[in-house]
Amino acid sequence: MIRSIDRQIIKGTAQRLIRNNRIKRETGLYPLSNLFLFITMRCNAKCDHCFCWQDLNVGISEMSVEQLDRVAETVPPFNILILTGGEPTLRRDLLDVMACFAKRRKVDVVRINTNALCPDKLVKMTEEFKAEFPDVGIDFQISLDGLKETHDGIRGVPGNFDKVIESLQRLWPLQQKYPATAVNVLTIITALNYKQLYELNEYLRTHVSPDIYQGFEIVRDVNRTAWNILPEIREDDVSPKNMDLPPVEDFPRIIADLERINSHSPWHADAYRLHTIATLKMIETGKPQYPCVTAGSAVGVIYSNGDVAHCEFTKPFANLEQFGFDFEALWQSDAAWERRSQIRCCHCTHGSFHGKAVEYSWRGIAGMLKQSL
Ligand code: SF4
Numbered sequence: 001m002i003r004s005i006d007r008q009i010i011k012g013t014a015q016r017l018i019r020n021n022r023i024k025r026e027t028g029l030y031p032l033s034n035l036f037l038f039i040t041m042r043c044n045a046k047c048d049h050c051f052c053w054q055d056l057n058v059g060i061s062e063m064s065v066e067q068l069d070r071v072a073e074t075v076p077p078f079n080i081l082i083l084t085g086g087e088p089t090l091r092r093d094l095l096d097v098m099a100c101f102a103k104r105r106k107v108d109v110v111r112i113n114t115n116a117l118c119p120d121k122l123v124k125m126t127e128e129f130k131a132e133f134p135d136v137g138i139d140f141q142i143s144l145d146g147l148k149e150t151h152d153g154i155r156g157v158p159g160n161f162d163k164v165i166e167s168l169q170r171l172w173p174l175q176q177k178y179p180a181t182a183v184n185v186l187t188i189i190t191a192l193n194y195k196q197l198y199e200l201n202e203y204l205r206t207h208v209s210p211d212i213y214q215g216f217e218i219v220r221d222v223n224r225t226a227w228n229i230l231p232e233i234r235e236d237d238v239s240p241k242n243m244d245l246p247p248v249e250d251f252p253r254i255i256a257d258l259e260r261i262n263s264h265s266p267w268h269a270d271a272y273r274l275h276t277i278a279t280l281k282m283i284e285t286g287k288p289q290y291p292c293v294t295a296g297s298a299v300g301v302i303y304s305n306g307d308v309a310h311c312e313f314t315k316p317f318a319n320l321e322q323f324g325f326d327f328e329a330l331w332q333s334d335a336a337w338e339r340r341s342q343i344r345c346c347h348c349t350h351g352s353f354h355g356k357a358v359e360y361s362w363r364g365i366a367g368m369l370k371q372s373l
C-alpha cells in the first residue's frame with residue numbers, strides 16, 4: 001500500500017518530467033529549476049570536507065544588491081534559489097537579496113544552506129521574511145555531520161553541534177507557524193562519520209522531531225568522484241583539504257543504514273536517497289549511474305563575483321558583468337551553449353546535479369515507486 005504522501009511525490013515528479021521533456025524538445029533546454037547562488041565566500045567555520053576552502057576568506061568580491069536585483073529581474077521564473085557559499089548568513093543584506101527574487105515572484109522557494117552557527121539570526125530572518133512574503137517558501141538546509149565530538153571536530157568549531165541543535169529546535173516550530181517553511185538536515189558522509197549515521201538520525205528524531213528529514217551526500221572531490229571532465233574545463237581546485245572517503249568494503253553498511261533511516265522518514269519516495277546510494281556504486285565501479293542531464297539546463301551556478309558555471313566541477317564560462325547582469329542573455333549566450341557541448345561525456349557524484357538527475361529519469365521514478373512500496 002503506497003502512502004498518500006509518496007503517491008503525491010511520485011505523481012508530481014512524473015508530471016514535471018513529462019512537462020520538462022516537452023519543453024526540452026521545443027527549446028533544447030530544460031527550464032531552469034534550481035539556481036545556486038554563492039552569495040559570499042566568507043565563512044566562520046573550517047570544515048575538513050569543505051571543497052571550496054581555498055576560496056574562503058580571501059577577499060573574493062560579492063555582487064551588490066542592485067546587481068543581484070538585475071539578475072532577479074532578468075532570470076526566468078524558477079523553483080528554488082539556493083543561497084550558499086561560504087556562510088550565507090554572514091551577509092548583512094541577505095534579506096534584501098532574498099527580497100529581490102521574492103518580490104518579483106521569480107522563485108517558489110528560497111533555500112539557505114547554513115552551518116547554523118547563528119540561531120538568533122536564522123530565527124529573526126525567518127520571521128522577517130515570512131512577514132513580508134508569506135507565500136514564498138523559505139527552506140533551511142542545515143549542515144550536521146555527526147554527534148557532538150565528531151561534528152565539532154570536522155567543522156573545526158567547538159560548540160558547533162550545540163548551535164545546530166539549538167537552531168533546529170527553534171526553527172522547527174516555525175514550520176507550524178508559517179506555511180511554506182521547511183527545516184532539513186544535510187550530512188556529508190566521510191571516513192570520519194560513516195559509522196554513526198543511524199545514531200545521528202536517532203538523536204535528531206529524539207531531540208528535534210520524529211519527522212525531521214535528513215539528507216546525505218558522500219564527500220565530493222573532483223579528483224576521486226568525477227570522471228571524464230575535459231581537462232580544459234575541469235575546475236581543479238574543488239577538493240577538500242583533508243578528508244577521506246569511507247572504505248569501499250563498508251559501503252554495504254552505509255546503504256543498510258540509509259535504508260533504515262529512510263524507513264523513519266516522513267516520506268519514502270526519495271530521489272535524493274536514491275542518488276546517495278547510486279553514488280556509492282559510482283565510486284565503487286567508476287561507472288555512471290543517472291546521466292547528468294541537469295547541469296547547465298535545469299541547474300546553474302552563480303558565484304559571488306558574478307562568474308557563472310554550469311556546475312561546480314567545471315570552470316565558469318562567463319561573468320554576469322559582461323552581460324549587464326542580464327541572466328537570460330548570459331544563459332542563452334554562445335559561451336553558454338559552447339560549454340554545454342563540452343559537458344556531455346562526464347559523470348560525477350555531485351548531489352546538486354546527480355541528485356536532480358534522478359528526478360529527470362524514468363528509472364529514478366521507478367526507483368521512487370519501489371522505495372515507497
Ligand atoms: S563547508 Fe560550508 S560551513 Fe564549512 S567551511 Fe566550507 S563553506 Fe564554510
Ligand code: SF4
Pocket residue numbers: 226229292295310311312313314343346347348349350353354
Ligand atoms: S555536474 Fe554534470 S557536467 Fe558537471 S562535472 Fe558532474 S557530470 Fe559533468
